[in-house]
Amino acid sequence: MSGTSAALAATREADATTASAVKSLQADGRHADARERFAELVARHQRRASRIAYHYVRDAAEADEAVQDAFVKAYSHLATFREELPFDVWFTRILINGCLDRIKARKRRERWQVPMAATGSAGFDGGVERDMTERVPSSGQSPEDALLARERRRQIAEALATLPERQRAVFVLSQVEGCTSREVSALTGLNESTVRVHLFRAIRKLRTLLAPSTLAVARDEKGKRRVTS
């Protein structure tokens, strides 16, 4: 068993213990204690949940709300959670369903709204939300490196945003979150072979959208940093 999978197994075991403790506290009517224990689950999964939600809805504020909704829903429906399923899979499924509902609602809204002017709204750049740390100069990078890194991030974010919804979801879950095809299948409700097909198509599309030179720059930078350190 590799280090990553051992860590994952340990996390899942801890999740199962915490979830069953919260369930029994809820059943006893000790809500304050239940909330306190639930905080452990929130702390463990919040960052990952925010990443997944962000890649789905492509808007930080909306991702924030989607994560909140998912945790509140998970807490209030914890009685229906079965311990034989990993908590992260169950919770991520709630989160993804919420994100998909938000995307659907947004599409319905957009159908009735007049499109924004080409200038776009504040905080967005060509449909991709601007990185919050872009305005803060990085301490370890030269201005040129910072500019290149920013450009690279923008290109990748744009390329990921161009992918069809399912391809993006599968790519993000498997490549960004490191889930296996089986886990992605459990999370998205797609067949395992369908997951592989979507992943294959996503990679092919990203390959055409992103010239390999873009990431070669990233590797060069990493190499440079290793040499200087």
Added chain:
Amino acid sequence: MSLLERLGAGHLDDRTFARLWVDGVEHPHLSSCPACRQRYTAYAEWIDDIGSEGRAHADRMFPPERLAAQQAQIFRRLEALDRPTRVIPFPRASRVVIGHQSPMRRWMVAAAAGLIAGVGLAQVVDHSFFERRESAQLSHFTASEANQRASAIHPVSFKDGDEEFLDATEALGPRVKELRALDEFTPHMRDIDTRK
């Protein structure tokens, strides 16, 4: 190495690399061709780089302060879940709202019921009284005069018709007892001979 050279030498293309990477299998050619092995390693690194860049980008969007605020908001909502629902009082109505059990309501209902019953009773009693009197008159007229009228048909005269109507009305007399004395002082049509 150009694409044509690669095809000629049986080298693997990007499509095959993608397939191999997704399925997580090893191609026999990769162990025998260092060039393809190198290209495949670069390809896998490229995919991993996209993943790590995507992760880093999302993480930068959610700095610790933002996550702390999100967590606080989650717990506020969870606390609200456990609290009983607060009923917001509706703004006071400008008109007087009468409750189900108020004595005023009971009086109003009783008054309305009395009014309806009174109107209904008056309608029924009045009608039956008139109907009885009129049917009695009609039967009287039809019995005594119907034969005479049938035998001697006079030309139609409005004057005669009016007088007959007035006679009939007078024959009924006052319905109210108190008015009978007054009625006796009043000259009647039957006492005045208009034809003279």
